Amino acid sequence: MIKYFIKRLLWTIPVMLGVLVVVFTITYFTPGDPVMTILGTGYTPERYAAMAHEFGLDKGYFGQIGSYIWNLISQGSFGKSFASNIPIAQEIAIRFPVTLKLALLSTFFVVIVGLPLGILSATKQYSAFDTSLTAVALILCAVPSFILALLSLILFGVKLRWLPISGLDTWKSWILPVATNALGGIAVLMRMTRTTMLEVIRQDYIRTARAKGLKESVVIRRHALQNCLIPVLTVIGSNLTMQLAGAIIIETIFNINGMGMYLMQGILARDYPVINGTVILIAFIVCVMNLAVDLLYALVDPRIKAQYTSGKRKAKAIRKLRSAKTEVE
Amino acid sequence: MNGRTPDGERINEGDNEKYLKERKKAMKKMKAFLSILLALSMVFALTACGGSGGGASAEPAAPAGSAASAESAAPAADSAAPASDNAEAEVTGGIPDxxxxxxxxxxxxxxxxxxxxxxxxxxxxxxxxxxxxxxxxxxxxxxxxxxxxxxxxxxxxxxxxxxxxxxxxxxxxxxxxxxxxxxxxxxxxxxxxxxxxxxxxxxxxxxxxxxxxxxxxxxxxxxxxxxxxxxxxxxxxxxxxxxxxxxxxxxxxxxxxxxxxxxxxxxxxxxxxxxxxxxxxxxxxxxxxxxxxxxxxxxxxxxxxxxxxxxxxxxxxxxxxxxxGYDCVLAPTGVVCYFNYGFLNNPIWQNQKLREAIAAGVDWAALGKLGYGNMYVPANSLVPEMSKEYVDVGQVTYDPEHAKELLAEAGYKPGDLKLHTFMMDNPFYKDLCEGFQFYMQEMGIECDLEFGDISTTIAQWVDPASGIDFGFFYYVAGSPTGMLRLNTWNAGDPNGVKWGYFDDEEFQALYTEHCYTTDPDLSVQRSKECQQLVYDKTLAVPFCEDVKALAYDxxxxxxxxxxxxxxxxxxxxxxxxxxxxxxx
Structure with missing residues (x-):
C-alpha cells in the first residue's frame, strides 16, 4: 500500500509537467501579446524589445518553456506576474487558502446534506418525499450556479438584508458563497447516492440482514451504505477537486479573491507566469485528490485494499489460511 | 403475487391490485403538486430578478430629473441642481471618517x-x-x-x-x-x-x-x-x-x-x-x-x-x-463616442460619397441609445457641449433612401461591399457593432464582426494587416475640459491605432495647429474648424456624449x-x- 502511494505520488511529477507543456503550448499560440497589453498602443519598438527581453518572451517556444521549467526545478520559483510584478508564489499563498476553505466548507455541506437525503430518498422510493427531492435535485442541476448566486444575493442580501453581499469579512459572509457553491454538488450527490443505494438495498445480503431481524437503520448504515460508497466517493472527490481548481463564477459574483479569479485575470491579460503557476498547482491538486480518493476506496472496500497488498503479504496470508485449513482437517 | 411496500411491509395478493390503484392515484396527485411547485418557484425566481428596489425614498421626480438631465449633459455638468433639487434624501450622516x-x-x-x-x-x-x-x-x-x-x-x-x-x-x-x-x-x-x-x-x-x-x-x-x-x-x-x-x-x-x-x-x-x-x-x-x-x-x-x-x-x-438610501447623478466625462472610418486600413474610405452614404444610412440616435440606454446624450460634434471648444456643426440625418442613392453615386451596388471590424468583447461594443451591422444590412453592405479580449484586441488594432475597416472610439480616461486633442487621441497618429487616424490633409494641418500652439485661443479656433471640417467631409460621425452614472449614499x-x-x-x-x- 505504501509502495502504491509513493508510486502514485511520483507519477504526479510527469503529469504536472505534461499539463504544463500542454497549457504553455496553448497559451503560446493563442492570439494576444502580454507586452502589448502592458504597453498599450503607443510603444516604441525599442521599448517593446526591452520589455519582451525582460519577460523572456524574445526566446522561441523551446527557450521559453525550457527556462520556465529550469527555474521551477532549480529555484522552485513560479516567476513574477508580468502585469503586477508580484511573485506568483506570494499571490497563490494568499489566494489558495481562501479557495481551499471555500471548497472544504462547500464539500462538507455537500456530504452532510446530500448523502443523508440520497439515502432517505432511496429508502422511501416513490414516496412524496422522494419525488419532491428528485424534482428539487433536477432543478438545482439545471439552474446555472451564477443564476443561483445572483438570486440569493438579491433575496438575502439586497431585499432582506440578512447576509452580506461580498467579501469574506465575517462568518455570515461565508454563508451565501458556500451554500451556492454546494447546491449543485448536493443535487448530484443526492442523485448518485439514491441510485447506488437503490441497487444495493435490492441485494440478497440486505434481505438476509433484514431477515436476521436487524433494525432498518442498522441495515442501511452497516450493510448498505458501505457498499454504495465507492461511486459516492468518486462524486465527492471530483466535486472537491473542481472546487479547489477555483470556482470562478462564485468568486467573481461574491468578489472573493481566490484562485479562480486569479487564473481568469491571468488568462485575460495573457499573464503567462500566472497561468502556468496556477495550472501547475491545479494539476497537483487533481493528482493528489485522485490519489486520496483511490486510497479511500481501499479504506472503504477490503477487496480493493487486497489488490494493493504486496506479493509477500498475500503469500503470508495464503499460508496462514492453508495452515488453518490443515488444522481443521 | 406477493410483494412488499417500499417500507418493507408485506402485501397480500388480494390487496395488490387495490394497492397499485391507490399508488397510481397518489402519484397523479404528487405530479400535480410538483408541477404547481415548479411553476411557483419559476415565478418566484422571475420576480426576485425584477420588481421594485425595496422601496424608493427618492420621489419620482428624482429619476425623471436624472433622465431629463440625460437629454443634455450641460445641466448635469454645469449645475447639479436638477439632480440634487429633485428631493434627494437629506444628508444627515455628517462627514464620515x-x-x-x-x-x-x-x-x-x-x-x-x-x-x-x-x-x-x-x-x-x-x-x-x-x-x-x-x-x-x-x-x-x-x-x-x-x-x-x-x-x-x-x-x-x-x-x-x-x-x-x-x-x-x-x-x-x-x-x-x-x-x-x-x-x-x-x-x-x-x-x-x-x-x-x-x-x-x-x-x-x-x-x-x-x-x-x-x-x-x-x-x-x-x-x-x-x-x-x-x-x-x-x-x-x-x-x-x-x-x-x-x-x-x-x-x-x-x-x-x-x-x-x-x-x-x-x-x-x-x-x-x-x-x-x-x-x-x-x-x-x-x-x-x-x-x-x-x-x-x-x-x-x-x-x-x-x-x-x-x-x-x-x-x-x-x-x-x-x-x-442612494441616488444617481449623470456626469459627463468630457469626451464623445464617435464612429471611425478606418482610412489607413481600407482605401475605399477616400471616397467621400461612400462615407456620406454610411453616415446617412445609420440612425445614430438609436445606436447611441442602444449603447448608453438611459444615459444617452446626443453629440453634435467631436467635443461635448460643455467644452469651450464646442461648435454645433449640424446633425447627420438618418435617411436610408438617400443613403442608398449616395451609395450608388459612390459607385457601389448592394452586395458589393464587405466591412470588417475587431472590437473589445463587452456588451457596449457588441451592441454598437451589431446595431451598425443591422443598418449596413439594410443598405446591402455585409458586415463581419469579431470581438476579443483586451490583449487580442490591442494586438489587432495596431496591426496594419488586421483589416479593420471601422470602429467606435471614445477616450476612456475622459477629458475634464472637453479638449478636441484628448477626444480624438488617435486622429493624428498614423502609428497608433490604425483605424483611428483621420486621413485628410486639411484636417491634419488644422489638427496640428490645434495641438501644437502656445496660443490657447488659436487652439480653440482650430479645434472649432476641425469639428466643422469633420462634419463637412464626414471624416467621422460623433453620435453620443460619454456620460457615466455616479451612484452615491x-x-x-x-x-x-x-x-x-x-x-x-x-x-x-x-x-x-x-x-x-x-x-x-
Missing part, C-alpha cells in the same frame, strides 16, 4: 502610464499632481506650482512651491519635477509620446524652477495628469520594487494597505505639507475592487460602499424605481459633490472631498 469607493475595472496601482493602469483616484490621494483639472471649475490647476507658462515656442517654465515635502521627509525640487516626466519613457509609458518633449534638454534653472524644452508647443501638456515623484527614492528602490504598491508621495494620504485585485487603504498623513488646504476631514479612503459591477452596486445599495459608478442596467433600474453626499470630484472613467479627485472645503 472613512469612505469606501467601489471600482470594477481593476484596482490599478501607482505607476502611471503602463498597464495595469494607474489608479487615478489613488494617485490623486498619494501624490500631488503637477497639473490637473478642477472638475468643478474646469480650470487647470496645480498642487505644486506657483506659476507656469510658455517662455517661448519651445520652452515651458514651471516654478515650484518651496515647501513641498514627500512622506519620507525629502523636499521636492525641480529635479523631481523633471524626473516626474522623464521617468515615463524609461518605464515604457506612452504618456509623453505626443508631447514632443526633449527630455535631455529639460533642466532645472534653480532649485525650484524647471524649463521644459519642446520640439513644438503641445497644447495638451497641462491637460495631462502627471504626478510629482521623488526622484531619489524612485532611483533607490527601482521600478520593479514592491514598494511601489505603497509609494512615497507628497499627497495628503499614504497607502497603508494594498491587496492586489481587492482593495487599497489610503490614510491621511498628519505631516502633509500643504496646511493651506486646512484639516483633512476624511481620515481614510478605501478603494475596493469588484470583479462584477452588479455585486458592487448591490454593496452600494446595502451601504457597504458609499460611492461607485453605476452600471447601465442598474442606472436604468434606478431611473425606473428610484433608490433606497445620499445620506452622506449630494449630487453636486459627486460632480465636483468626478473626472471620468472611475477617476475621482477625492482630495476635493478630503478637506472641509469639500463639505461646505
Amino acid at each position: 472613512t469612505i469606501t469607493i467601489g471600482f470594477s475595472g481593476g484596482l490599478g496601482r501607482f505607476l502611471a502610464g503602463i498597464a495595469p493602469s494607474e489608479s487615478f483616484t489613488g494617485c490623486d490621494a498619494v501624490f500631488d499632481s503637477i497639473f490637473k483639472t478642477d472638475p468643478e471649475t474646469k480650470e487647470i490647476m496645480s498642487d505644486v506650482l506657483d506659476s507656469w507658462g510658455w517662455k517661448d515656442e519651445h520652452t515651458f517654465e514651471m516654478k515650484m512651491k518651496e515647501n513641498i515635502y514627500f512622506s519620507n521627509g525629502d523636499n521636492a525640487t525641480a529635479e523631481d519635477l523633471i524626473f516626474s516626466y522623464a521617468n515615463h519613457p524609461e518605464r515604457g509609458s506612452n504618456y509623453l509620446n505626443s508631447f514632443g518633449l526633449l527630455l535631455d534638454q529639460c533642466v532645472a534653472t534653480d532649485t525650484y524652477t524647471a524649463e521644459f524644452k519642446f520640439e513644438k508647443p503641445y497644447v495638451a501638456f497641462t491637460n495631462t495628469i502627471i504626478y510629482l515623484i521623488d526622484k531619489s527614492w524612485s532611483e533607490e528602490v527601482g521600478w520593479d520594487s514592491m514598494e511601489w504598491y505603497q509609494p512615497v508621495g507628497s499627497g495628503p494620504y499614504k497607502c497603508t494597505e494594498y491587496v492586489a485585485d481587492d482593495h487599497m487603504i489610503l490614510e491621511a498623513r498628519d505631516d502633509y505639507w500643504n496646511k493651506d488646504k486646512g484639516e483633512i476631514v476624511v481620515k481614510k479612503w478605501i478603494l475596493k475592487n469588484y470583479a462584477d459591477p452588479s455585486t458592487m452596486f448591490m454593496d452600494l445599495e446595502t451601504g457597504k460602499i458609499q460611492m461607485c459608478q453605476a452600471p447601465t442596467a442598474d442606472y436604468d433600474r434606478y431611473v425606473k424605481d428610484g433608490g433606497d 445620499n445620506t452622506i453626499f449630494t449630487g453636486e459633490q459627486m460632480l465636483n470630484c468626478y473626472i471620468g472613467a472611475d477617476n475621482y479627485q477625492i482630495t476635493k472631498l478630503s478637506f472641509a472645503s469639500g463639505w461646505e
